[in-house]
Amino acid sequence: MNTARQDRLDRRRFALGAFLLILAAAAIGRLAYLQVRLPQVVPVDNRGTENFQPKRGSIYDSHGYLLAASSTVYDIGATPYQIEDKEALADRLAFALQEPRSEMLAKLKQELSYVQLKRGVDRSLAETIKSWKVPGLQADPRASRVYPHAALAVAVLGFVNEEQEASHGVEARYDEELGGEAGFRVAARDAMGSVIYRFYPPQHGVDLYLTLDRNIQYAVEEALAKGVARTGASEGLVIVMEPKTGAILAMAVYPTYDPNTREVTDASVFVNHAVSATYEPGSVFKVFTIASALDAGTITPASTYYDAGQIVVGGRTIKNSDSLAYGQTTIPNLLAYSLNVGSATVSTQMGARRFYEYIRRFGFGQLTGVDLAQETAGWMRAPGNPEWHESDLGTNSFGQGLAATPLQVLTAICAVANDGAMMRPYIVTRMVDGATLTETTPRMLRQVVSPEAAQQTTEMLVHAVDNVDAVHQAVAISGYSIAGKSGTSQVYTPSGGYDPQETIASFAGFAPADDPRFAILVVLDRPQKEQWGTQAAGPVFREIALQLLTLLAVPPDSVRLAGLSGSGVH
Amino acid sequence: MASNQIAISRRSNWLQRSVAQLFHDLGAWLYVVAVVVLATVLAFVYLAQASYAARQIELMVDLEKKLDLLHEENSILRLQIAGHEDPSRIKAEARAMGLGEATRVEYIEVLLDEAGPLARGNTTQSLPGSGANSGQLSALQGRNGVTAWPDVRFVSSIAQQFQGWISKGTAGLGTR
Numbered sequence: 001m002n003t004a005r006q007d008r009l010d011r012r013r014f015a016l017g018a019f020l021l022i023l024a025a026a027a028i029g030r031l032a033y034l035q036v037r038l039p040q041v042v043p044v045d046n047r048g049t050e051n052f053q054p055k056r057g058s059i060y061d062s063h064g065y066l067l068a069a070s071s072t073v074y075d076i077g078a079t080p081y082q083i084e085d086k087e088a089l090a091d092r093l094a095f096a097l098q099e100p101r102s103e104m105l106a107k108l109k110q111e112l113s114y115v116q117l118k119r120g121v122d123r124s125l126a127e128t129i130k131s132w133k134v135p136g137l138q139a140d141p142r143a144s145r146v147y148p149h150a151a152l153a154v155a156v157l158g159f160v161n162e163e164q165e166a167s168h169g170v171e172a173r174y175d176e177e178l179g180g181e182a183g184f185r186v187a188a189r190d191a192m193g194s195v196i197y198r199f200y201p202p203q204h205g206v207d208l209y210l211t212l213d214r215n216i217q218y219a220v221e222e223a224l225a226k227g228v229a230r231t232g233a234s235e236g237l238v239i240v241m242e243p244k245t246g247a248i249l250a251m252a253v254y255p256t257y258d259p260n261t262r263e264v265t266d267a268s269v270f271v272n273h274a275v276s277a278t279y280e281p282g283s284v285f286k287v288f289t290i291a292s293a294l295d296a297g298t299i300t301p302a303s304t305y306y307d308a309g310q311i312v313v314g315g316r317t318i319k320n321s322d323s324l325a326y327g328q329t330t331i332p333n334l335l336a337y338s339l340n341v342g343s344a345t346v347s348t349q350m351g352a353r354r355f356y357e358y359i360r361r362f363g364f365g366q367l368t369g370v371d372l373a374q375e376t377a378g379w380m381r382a383p384g385n386p387e388w389h390e391s392d393l394g395t396n397s398f399g400q401g402l403a404a405t406p407l408q409v410l411t412a413i414c415a416v417a418n419d420g421a422m423m424r425p426y427i428v429t430r431m432v433d434g435a436t437l438t439e440t441t442p443r444m445l446r447q448v449v450s451p452e453a454a455q456q457t458t459e460m461l462v463h464a465v466d467n468v469d470a471v472h473q474a475v476a477i478s479g480y481s482i483a484g485k486s487g488t489s490q491v492y493t494p495s496g497g498y499d500p501q502e503t504i505a506s507f508a509g510f511a512p513a514d515d516p517r518f519a520i521l522v523v524l525d526r527p528q529k530e531q532w533g534t535q536a537a538g539p540v541f542r543e544i545a546l547q548l549l550t551l552l553a554v555p556p557d558s559v560r561l562a563g564l565s566g567s568g569v570h
Numbered sequence: 571m572a573s574n575q576i577a578i579s580r581r582s583n584w585l586q587r588s589v590a591q592l593f594h595d596l597g598a599w600l601y602v603v604a605v606v607v608l609a610t611v612l613a614f615v616y617l618a619q620a621s622y623a624a625r626q627i628e629l630m631v632d633l634e635k636k637l638d639l640l641h642e643e644n645s646i647l648r649l650q651i652a653g654h655e656d657p658s659r660i661k662a663e664a665r666a667m668g669l670g671e672a673t674r675v676e677y678i679e680v681l682l683d684e685a686g687p688l689a690r691g692n693t694t695q696s697l698p699g700s701g702a703n704s705g706q707l708s709a710l711q712g713r714n715g716v717t718a719w720p721d722v723r724f725v726s727s728i729a730q731q732f733q734g735w736i737s738k739g740t741a742g743l744g745t746r
Contacts, residue, residue, distance in 0.1 A: 020605075
């Protein structure tokens with residue numbers, strides 16, 4: 001009996017011990033599993049993912065002055081049915097938001113689930129409104145792009161709208177770099193079934209430093225606005241570039257707009273006409289014709305030709321702009337007096353193949369590669385193109401019958417200024433991503449013409465400024481050698497042919513001529529009071545050049561050259 | 571009396587047997603207790619870790635909010651500074667103060683490399699002169715690098731400088 005009872009007890013003890021051991025083993029196994037195994041990420045639902053918007057990078061000028069930055073603003077809104085005393089709230093809101101009380105009350109009385117009361121208020125005001133703790137009244141933060149200098153450099157900068165969409169300029173071209181990458185937090189379940197969060201932080205956008213100089217940009221915009229007002233032009237633009245590097249120091253388009261508000265009647269003002277619009281460059285183009293012919297050996301600075309006042313090329317008669325005949329004429333005077341007959345004579349002597357080869361080398365009909373959005377390549381007919389006509393060889397030589405962007409024209413002028421070496425124009429000089437700095441190095445595109453040909457052309461351009469009274473009066477600056485060329489082109493109408501009344505006046509040049517620090521192109525569209533390039537665009541060029549010489553601390557030639565010759569001036 | 575003694579004796583025997591049995595079985599029970607304690611410790615470690623992680627996350631979220639706020643305030647200040655630096659504002663204020671564009675800029679000769687009397691000691695002073703370069707600086711100095719003073723070239727350079735100023739910047743000096 002005792003033995004049987006003892007057996008039963010032993011079995012029970014064994015069963016209990018085994019049960020406890022299995023339980024403990026299961027607990028240990030489970031704990032070990034949970035500790036060792038990575039949590040299994042199982043999305044909870046769609047609402048479990050939260051996005052974190054990156055901060056858009058700032059844009060600075062070359063000296064570090066802020067041109068564009070992101071900030072947080074607040075949209076004040078309300079859920080009308082949740083608001084009890086609408087009259088009292090309308091009073092408070094009208095005072096705080098500086099809006100008409102009637103307007104506030106009308107919005108609060110709307111039978112909508114949400115009404116917007118005011119967009120883009122600052123944080124202090126939003127905090128004040130939040131502190132009222134009125135049920136149904138809310139202040140929602142959102143990112144906002146702020147341009148502290150309003151319209152300054154807007155053609156270059158572009159803008160970012162309320163939906164954080166970049167448009168035009170640097171904002172659009174560098175949208176990916178400036179915008180960064182959104183971060184997100186995913187709600188998930190771990191192995192225990194608990195909700196956990198996996199956080200992927202946002203990658204904030206990089207900061208951009210432009211080649212623009214804020215002070216130069218300001219001076220340029222002011223001079224351009226004055227020039228447009230003085231001449232009655234419908235539009236105008238100016239580009240300032242460093243010939244030796246291709247860095248764009250200023251780029252201004254008129255009319256302009258405030259990128260903070262973008263209140264415009266015509267959306268075409270958003271377009272940067274310096275890179276996205278084309279025009280017929282007119283006589284400025286003769287610079288490239290002459291430089292090409294000098295490089296090709298077709299002419300020398302001492303060459304002469306007979307100017308009969310007209311020449312027939314491909315069956316089309318080409319005349320000088322004043323319809324006069326100049327007789328035996330030198331090449332420097334061809335440029336100085338901007339003679340179409342001489343230019344056509346030179347291009348026909350070069351021959352179509354060589355002429356167009358050089359024009360391509362000067363970059364016409366191709367993108368310059370500038371780092372701005374919406375650059376266009378312009379348009380040019382050449383042999384082989386079914387639309388090309390033999391007469392184009394003549395008209396193209398003085399910048400008619402082809403379309404170029406202002407930036408293409410200035411880049412080509414810079415090539416002449418820079419001993420024939422064409423530099424790629426660029427606007428972003430460095431990108432800063434936290435501790436990582438990426439700098440843009442100037443890049444030479446090609447040697448367009450020989451240094452000798454470029455220097456000979458430059459001397460002719462200086463001769464033109466110094467010896468033609470009208471040009472001298474308009475652009476010369478005492479103490480400095482200026483190389484420049486005016487252009488007055490006819491305006492091509494959509495119906496075909498040229499408008500006999502309207503012109504596009506331009507002036508391109510650089511200074512100091514022997515060691516250029518800057519090159520400027522001024523283009524005025526349809527000036528009414530002065531139609532010629534020299535008289536309309538020349539004074540704008542001069543005003544800008546004067547300010548640049550001061551801002552860039554360029555000493556007069558006598559001081560600078562004396563210093564170079566080692567006579568003691570540094 | 572005798573029956574009471576018998577009952578006490580039986581209870582005493584049962585207790586002795588039970589204790590003896592317990593001691594006999596204690597070896598197996600110890601394992602069970604040890605396992606349960608271990609499981610508890612592991613569970614405690616797990617919970618402590620989870621709790622610590624939760625506290626850290628909470629702290630991080632707080633710090634992140636503070637950082638965001640600082641960023642926002644910094645952004646506002648940067649924009650305010652940029653507004654104060656606006657060229658049109660500066661120009662307007664300058665005009666209000668009676669300032670205007672320079673009507674005449676004069677370039678004068680200033681040599682930075684020549685050591686003069688004030689260079690003795692620890693001070694370096696630029697002096698006007700001509701043709702300053704390292705070679706000339708050496709020529710002006712004695713064998714031990716002590717500046718020879720007064721120097722004829724230095725005096726003549728001063729005279730040349732003042733001559734330039736007196737003649738309204740036309741004697742080799744650029745004006746515009």
